[in-house]
Amino acid sequence: MRGVMWRSPAWLVLLAAAWLTAGCGDGRSSVQRAADQGILVLGNNQEPMSLDPHKATAVADGKIIACLLEGLVRPDAAVDGAVHPGMAERWEHNEAADEWVFHLREAQWSDGHPVRAEDFVYAYHRLLHPQFGGKYAEMLYPLKNAAAFNRGELPWEAVGVQARDARTLVLRLESPMPQLPQLLLHYTWSPVPAHVVESLGGMLDRRSLWTKLPHQVGNGAYVLESHRFNEALTVRANPRYWRAGELRNRGVRFLPIVNGYTETRMFWDGKLHITNNVPPELLAAARRRAPQAYCQDAYYCSIFYRLNTRRPPLDDVRVRRALSLAIDRRELVERVVRGAGSPSFAFTPPGAGYAGVVLPEAAQTQEQRVAEARRLLSEAGYPGGKGFPSPEIMTTSRDVQRLMAETIQSMWQQVLGVHAEIRACEWTAYKAAQQSGDYDISSSSWSGDFLDPATFVELWRSSGGNNCTGWGSTECDAALAEAAAAADAGVRRAALQRAEELMLRAQPIIPLYGSERTYLKDPAVQGWFPLLLDNHPLDAVQVGGRG
Amino acid sequence: MKRCYEEGHSLWRDARRRLARNRAAMGSLLLLLLVAGACFLLPLSPWVANPNEANLDNIAAACSWEHPFGTDQLGRDLLARVLYGGRISLLVGLVATLVATLVGLVYGLISGYAGGRTDALMMRTVDVLFALPFIVLVVVFSLSIEEPSRELTEYLVAATGWSRESVAPLTGLLPLFVAIGALGWLTLARMVRTQTLELKGQEFVLAARSLGLSHAAILFRHIAPNLLGTVVVYTTLAVPGMMLTESTLSFIGLGVRPPNSSWGTLIKEGADRMEVSPELLIFPALFFCITLLALNFLGDGLRDAIDPRSAKD
Amino acid sequence: MAGLLLRRLGQGVLVIAVLQTLTFFLVRQLPGNPFLGERKLPEHIMAQLNALYGLDQSVWVQYANYWKGILLHGDFGPSLVQEGVQVSEIIAQAFPVSLLLGVLGMLIAVLVGIPAGMLAAWWRNRWPDALLMLAAMAGICIPAFVLAPVFGLTLGQWVPGLSVAGWDDALCAVLPALTLGLVNAAYLARLTRGGMVEVLGSDFIRTARAKGCSAPRLLFVHALRSGLLPAVSYLGPAFAGLITGSFVVETCFQVPGMGLHFVNATTTRDYFLLQGLVLCYGVLIVLANAAVDVVLMWLNPRLRTAQ
Secondary structure (H helix, E strand, O other): OHHHHHHHHHHHHHHHHHHHHHHHHOOOOHHHHHHHOOEEEEEOOOOOOOOOOOOOOOHHHHHHHHHHOOOOEEEOOOOOOOEEEOOEEEEEEOOOOOEEEEEEOOOEOOOOOEOOHHHHHHHHHHHHOOOOOOOOHHHHOOEOOHHHHHOOOOOHHHOOEEEEEOOEEEEEEOOOOOOHHHHHOOHHHOOOOHHHHHHOOOOOOOOOOOOOOOOOOOOOOEEEEEEEOOOEEEEEEOOOOOOHHHOOOOEEEEEOOOOHHHHHHHHHOOOOOEOOOOOHHHHHHHHHHOOOOEEEEEEEEEEEEEEOOOOOOOOOHHHHHHHHHOOOHHHHHHHHOOOOEEEOOOOOOOEOOEOOOOOHHHHOOHHHHHHHHHHHHHHOOOHHHOOOOOOEEEEEOOHHHHHHHHHHHHHHHHHHOOOOEEEEEOHHHHHHHHHOOOOOEEEEEEEOOOOOOHHHHHHHOOOOOOOOOOOOOHHHHHHHHHHHHOOOHHHHHHHHHHHHHHHHHHOOEEEEEEEEEEEEEOOOOEOOOOOOOOOOOHHHOEOOOOO | OOOOOOOHHHHHHHHHHHHHHOHHHHHHHHHHHHHHHHHHHHHHOOOOOOOOOOOOOOOOOOOOOOOOOOEOOOOOEHHHHHHHHHHHHHHHHHHHHHHHHHHHHHHHHHHHHHOHHHHHHHHHHHHHHHHOOHHHHHHHHHHHOHHHHHHHHHHHHHHHOOOHHHHHHHHOOHHHHHHHHHHOOHHHHHHHHHHHHHHHOOHHHHHHHHOOOOHHHHHHHHHHHHHHHHHHHHHHHHHHHHHHHHHHHHOOOOOOOOOOOOHHHHHHHHHHOOOOOOHHHHHHHHHHHHHHHHHHHHHHHHHHHHOHHHHHO | OHHHHHHHHHHHHHHHHHHHHHHHHHHOOOOOOOOOOOOOOOHHHHHHHHHHOOOOOOHHHHHHHHHHHHHHHOOOOEOOOOOOOEHHHHHHHHHHHHHHHHHHHHHHHHHHHHHHHHHHHHOOOOHHHHHHHHHHHHHHHOOHHHHHHHHHHOHHHHOOOOOOOOOOOOOOOHHHHHHHHHHHHHHHHHHHHHHHHHHHOOHHHHHHHHOOOOHHHHHHHHHHHHHOHHHHHHHHHHHHHHHOOOHHHHHHHOOOOHHHHHHHHHHOOOHHHHHHHHHHHHHHHHHHHHHHHHHHHHHOHHHHHHO
16 A cells, blocks of 8 residues: 555656646647648547448448548538539430439449449449348348349349449339439449458358458548547548549548537537537537637438327327427527527428428417317317327437427317327337337438438338338328329429428328537638538648648 | 444433534524425415416416416416425435435445455446436336336326325336436445445554454444545435436436426526526525525534544543 | 455356346347338348348347357357447447546546545544535436536536547547546545544454554554455445446547447347346456456455355
């Protein structure tokens, strides 16, 4: 014991010495040092699950994959929905828009191999392969017979993808799709280096090391430089990238910061250029402290409650409508979410030239809605909430979701005299309960994969896996089928709108608000603009004085 | 060397007298009673608001006559939430103390006293339970007793005529109590066992044994009183931990159900907002700390009073 | 002594085996599975994934395969969530970080807690005692999820060289280690005081004091040995807990340690990763408790005969 005590002053002296040397090194923050090296430091929400476009599903994964792999097209840095040529130099489609031909440019993988049309074919084959278990295989279902192949019903040869020659890729689709280029921006449509995947275990090896160091090979603006779990993932400029000269930084470091409070503190301490998320409670303070750093962008994401229409009393549309009308969305957004959203009575957020559905209640005052809600509830047999069985609101353990549930519970109690329970669930238990329909009311959100209303409205197909409400209608399904078959963009949008309106009137969900992203951005960062899909091409972002 | 041959009840009577003389302990006892009284009785009075009634027009308000502690992030009266939360937390604390003391003490005593194979088996069981991931265990527990606890709710509602809203928060705590019961006693059992090992070799135990006393008598009359110091110290250490564990669990759907509060959940929510509204953290934390401090002094007093060695002081 | 250690080692292996078995069957009782995403997977894809990782087989076959992997190939299995990453790889990266933090934290805890407890016991019921124990109780009542952000907001911003969070410079370990250390120091102080008070009141110390033994000699030579018993019993499991990481401290200071993996593996049902982490923790618990028993015996010869 005495020995240990003796050592203590020595340890303190050592600590102090280290402190001084580190403290006096240079008074600059880590972002300034990173900026000098041309490195952008970015909060990325969580540790990526995979960098393989065929295994990844998380938003955090997608942001990194977009750096490492480039698809046929690439997004614009500032304009939503604008599409630039990527690996494809140019493309054309037939009149029905169900056969597309892409002409690839001369490009190289980061190991010097040429990028060939076969790499795309190989990639789609891999993701759709019945033995591979691609979680996002559905993204490729627009390809002809892709779904059937994925289920093991048809051979690969039947699928509508073909490399006509090394630099010509032909895609044949199930149905007309004038919006195809929007879909192609998603990472599931990226090519993979067939020669590398083959040399490291082959197409069907889910444990393949091809996206890990030192094997990682890509055709994107960056290549993987280092990766330590839960610490940082760094990519650096790929000298073989076809636009290598246009890159405005030399690399990006992704920090998997789970805790929004920690992330915000790190930003103030100069550890990040751009954060992922400011928690609602800190919004006002952040806005005050640094108005030029605070960003609030519209996001292609909808927050809503799923109602289990198989369970009484939620099987009664009047009850569902009463519950929906009784919620004061403006209060909810302003006071609970602290303004990080826009109140909504429709499901699909505005964007992509979709007018959206405007229901009559959207124009009413809250008093009118409340009166209507009370009337509907008593019509359904629960005047003043008497005899109403208490349904359960299921939420995840996230603070915002819990607060929202508590607010809505209180609103229902005050307005309708209806009592609801709240069940906060651990993450996987929540997903399991929702997907198996084992809930009454489920606090949900949906974000679009691509900029097109179909990514939202398609959800409510009666056979749709993510519907989960037990609701379905033949009219809605018919409208969706009509939209899918339409080659004309106007006809298609109108059909989608009709489908959404049918769904909203039946109210299997309670739309609450369109989510907005709140984050902090170093004012010195240039080339970062609000994007609905949050799919910023990071090569266009400039940090510090030079590019 | 040890003097605990007196009759059991005289030991307790002495202890009571000594405790009554300890001013810090009595003050703490009074304070504890006051806090418990406030939490359990005050909400029955008309002066305390409904803790779950949100008022979005009055979010995070400062202290006022109407809201002595101000309001929380949904405009609910913080005083009411602290008082109602106290009920849950005090209950958790009580259960945790009882379980840790009874199970831990008895288990450790037996293990240490028996020694040999029995001891090894019992202590290795503790090792296994210690290393099992707590959350997994609690979730599995709560799933398996979800149905019984729901039935209990229904039964209580039917039998007593209380409203479901007032019964559910309590029966909802059942999984938590089971979890505490299952795991709250491990560390104490280890400590007690070590000390029992030490004590059983001492002269007074040998003397007791040679007098032909039964094992149970030796264990509980002669060894256990010597362990009270450790038990009290450890319990005052463990209770805050358990109360806070409750808050962690309520965030994954176990323990107290939202919108009900406990000191743990209030402190957790307050910690998230400490930069913007510190009072949301300070008030519940104050109650929490005062209660535990009082518990601590009371525990020390209790220990001094019961400790056979302090008898001649 | 050697025989005893050998016996403990044998028991330890048994403990680990039981632990692994219990964990294996318990985690499969949890609702959901590792492949559940935010979006529902088509059933045929879920089936493909289960088949790929052998989760479609009966639990007993899976159990046998798990042990076969470990015993025959030293393979702890793949992560089911971070696919393509081995469990051993994740632990190999996270363990050194947690070990560093744990050792630093323990050092702080021991250097602060034990002397504080001794001083409090020496001046029992006088003002230094009250002051120290008040501080200790504060340390026990203030949870890590309050202490960590407070440190981040104060020390992290005010003291040059320290950062609020992150794992990127020489001093990044200071604040997380301090948080871990102080919380444990408070416990140690309370336990040490308790143990010392007990001993200082006992007859042999009175005898020593009556013989004119000097205060430091009394404290360090005579009292410390048995006075430390409770603190040492606490230290073992606490140390094992510290070096397997703390979720709260890791997320508050952005430390890439084991605690975050522990929680993530549970909430995402990453069966093999959780199993590996529990194994790691179990080995540490067994070792720590065995070490504690040895130290206790060294501190207190009476235990040796009692064993």
